[in-house]
Amino acid sequence: MDETIRTILAEHGHLPVEVAKIGDEDDLYQAGMTSHASVNVMLALEDEFDVEFPEVMLRKSTFESVAAIRVALGELTGS
């Protein structure tokens, strides 16, 4: 799952740094991800994992790190 998350971040996160250099707990917004980029990341995650993020999960903290995204996807997929 982590590798897929990182691939999506690399493609849609518009990060100014290499995703490989970002730690699991590193803050993606501090690394340069914008709110608009986080929408693209969300939509790409929905496509890849066949899920839909409900409104209550549309908070900055849901997409603030690789680890946070993994936890959110775990909740949505039940894994």
Add this chain to the structure above:
Amino acid sequence: MSTETAIRVGTDVVAVHQVAESVERFGPRYLQRVYTEHEVMSCRGTPAVKAASLAARFAAKEATIKVLRPAGHQPDWRSVEVRRHSEGWCTMALSGHAAALADQAGIADLAVSLTHDGDMAAAVVVALCRSETGPHEGGEDA
């Protein structure tokens, strides 16, 4: 009893080409998750013009959320709407969680200005907040 006023300001910039990429990559799903029907209808013209208008509206949504200062989950993007009037100027319309946050903050009025030039679109939102205070704040009226 007196009324105190405060001003909050939010601003944001969005790269137009990133919005164009989102429209191309995710199509209607991107538009439907982020923008209201009115907003999509307001953004007409060539794909480049449409992307610039959408980018300015996204900037206005983000600028408004900065003004609302949500502590928990963020309002749905669609609950923060840019209303374009026939004369060309725009206002903000809030609904749902966004409207509730505005009420909590005592926001009495919102003003917005949109702009775009080249690859950058930006918006500034100003909120006028009013709160009533009195000599018996926190206690019972005599």
